[in-house]
Amino acid sequence: MHLLLALLSCTQDPTPAETRPAAPEVQSPDTRLKRLTDAQYRNVMRDLFGAEVVVPSSLDPDQRIEGLYAVGASYTTISSYGIEKYESAARSIAGQVMDSESLKAAWVPCTPVDVRDDDCASQAIAALGRKAWRRPLSAEELELLVLVAAEAGLVLDDFHEGLEVAFSALLMSPYLLYRVELGDGERFDDFELASRLSFFLWNTAPDEELLAAAEAGELSEEAGYSAQVDRLLADERSREGLRNFFSEMLQLDRLDSLSKDPTVFTYMSDTLGPSAREESLLGIEALVYEDDASYLDLFTTRRTFLDRTLAALYDVPAPEREGFGEVWLDIADGRRGFLGQASFLALQSHATSTSPTARGIFVREVLLCQVIPDPPADANTGIPEVSRDAATMRDRIAIHLEDPFCASCHVLTDPIGLGFENFDGIGRWREVENDVTIDASGELDGEAFVDAWQLGELIAAHPETGPCLSRTLLKYATGSLSDELDDSLQDWHAEGFEGAGHRVLWLFRDVALSPAFRTPGPVAEDSLSEDTGS
């Protein structure tokens, strides 16, 4: 029911077509091979072979560039250790397929007449290849892999074991490990469009229906393309895409390895990080799918989802004995919105203390898309230790704002970050620090606030908050650096997003329909941009 509502509102353009100007005609970003991220690789394997298939726990780690794995995927390489791991994973998974009667039946749709049966091998390889490589294999590619299967089958004296070797080759191929969406300089082909849509909206490879639409040439047609955009967004699987985007943007994956001193933070536990991530993602899902509400509400909503771990941390009654339940926070709880959640508060802190500077940088860089320069290399960054004159973090880092040398940057971050000082390094509420009452007041770009409850409202009202989400989603969808995306196009999306009431599904659809997403730039010829170190 909720989903249906979301679907309806999402397909109805809230800005009447006649009032929204046409998208500016600009150059699309250069096309680059994109590595599958760790999450995408796992999702693809799950979709192909089921949730039971065992994928090695450690693959080649993703790297963020401009805050997103999606951008890092366009620039980084797979290490030689990574090649080793992907080869090992491919052999293991191909082996699991042949060891499972049901998977074998699904992926070997024929009965071989001998240890070498090229027709049967060809059917199986073509079927898996089309799904795994997100396009039909060429005759040459098919022939080569059939030969691999035939040779291996003869050596091992077993058709299926031979086919397993060819399957492993398919699964470690660059056509699986990279998204090859290069276009021809003017347009992406149907399969490239299918892959782009699917990885953007579902964070996994196209399903059968999308591949079939690509084969039928429907994605080159406006109506066929937008019909698939709407279908993908209306499907439950788009939740995975939404969750992945916000997880990358808000760095929620880092919650798996929170390092906190439990003697300082007594509510710290191994489950806190994963619980905190789930709280944030459940809140975003509810805001987007159940309410189809404004993204800006993320910073003021009193609704959240807590399990027992988090309820204890927040000092509220646990809504459920097991798992997560809905909780409506009150001003007496001191916290609301994403910035009152343990995920943000714990991640942007040190192991034994808060970090107003890190919290402020996060707000500026991630939520407002502003760039805070690195401190000068010769900065002497010592701050006083806790003393009677400097009991609170605010007192201790006062030098950041008093010394003009430091203040030029810290004035941008600390007055925001100090607003969260009522929350300790894992997000537990506190009134005092070292017996001194905490002052959590401050200002955000000229607007004063008394505490984090009010600060949430200022973030929601900030003119850069909405545009920043739209810029970040455009970078995420295209895997491009900010500089590669034309400013006028970014502004056009941001204005549309505002006109649409900052509804997130609307924005996903708008970006999926964006010329920057649908049409390719030239293949990238640069090595890297100029030096910064000299």
Next chain:
Amino acid sequence: MKPLFPSRALDWRVGQPLSRRALLGGVARGAVVTLALPPLAAMFNAGGTAYACDGVLPRRFGLWFWGNGNIPDRWTPTNTGDGDAWELSEQLAPLAALKHRLCVVTGLKSLLTNTVPHTSGAAGMLTATPLQSTGDDNTYGAATIDQVIAAAIGGSNIYRSVQTAASDCSGQSYTGPNSRNPPETDPYAFYERIFGETFIEPGKKGVVNPSLGLRRSALDAVMGDISRLNARLGAADKARLEQHLDGVRELEQRLAILEENPPNLEACERTPALSADFSDLLGRPQIEARNEAMSTMLAMALACDQTRVFAHFTHDPVSNLLFEEASSGHHDLTHNEGGDQPEVNAITVRLMEMLATTLQKLEDIEEGDGTLLQNCAVLACTEVSLAQTHAVDELPVVLAGGACGYFKQDHHYRSYSGENVTRLLISLQRSMEMNVSSFGSDAAEDDEGLSGIEA
């Protein structure tokens, strides 16, 4: 050749005199048996085939990197010179048992403009090349020294190089811009990598296992895919795919070595299986235990000639790793601890204890008439000197092992003129018998070695 002492000790305790060794006789970790062994010379000249540095045993290179610098006043030894002329400083004291294998180098300087705190220093120390930008982020502009050396000397081994870490970190080994070689951070996974399917028991011949050949045939198909894909790419992606192809080739060669010509060095032996739980204790990584486990395996990976190059990281530049007994994360402390920074000092000393652990593992493995460490050059370094000010002069360097006598040993060399740290990188390459006429780029470029440390 048959090993002289098949059950030779593998897990020496740091600081034990060589005549009394802790032997883990294939039993559970912790059950320590000590026994007296005859002096080295009597043990190793008997076979008459292997002498240190006679050209039979390979030279190896190790990068041992820690984050967040040192405190120069407590690091730099008072005197310079050889042997008794110099003494270890407070921060270097944990290396006492290995002083005769060390060349401590102080006073070197990175000549790159120090634009990005920590990162510029790391670029100077490891690449001698200015950083490059990708959007708002930076990456190294060239391969790091371990990869430069691995490309020259690592090619005939099962692993061209290996990367390990004693904590969950990114590591600083790069094959080129945005081409990071992530370190293995899990000792169990590293054990599997070294002593799993690629390990051939000493004295054994290559295995004729049809599955190895079939894996190569799958890799051949992958190389065909790479070649077809390459034809469609622009220069940026061609370079990335070249790295990919390189990795596939390395893997294919590994399979060939296992089939045809597995390395077979006398000192090689499987280390005891791991049983410890390495997970964090009270929010603090067990960095010392992980360092020791990794070091034991790294030493044997070298002794077994599985690789000739390693890069080992305790933690990254700017890491806020929470050390045992520290009141805050390491990087945080370097900036925020007042006075003469006793906590930062204690962490630096602790890191040198960890370095001593690694070096002792190498020293405890006999090779020819010397030790494995003598056949190595281990560069222990970090990205800044005093982290509080992000200083890139006075870069702290411990060079251990001497690379078969290439470098002075039991020596403190101080560069009073603040020589370019690139010169050290040039000397290191030359110690690995590489021809290097110049190295680095921009302000860091140099064409001379650091003659003051060469023997």
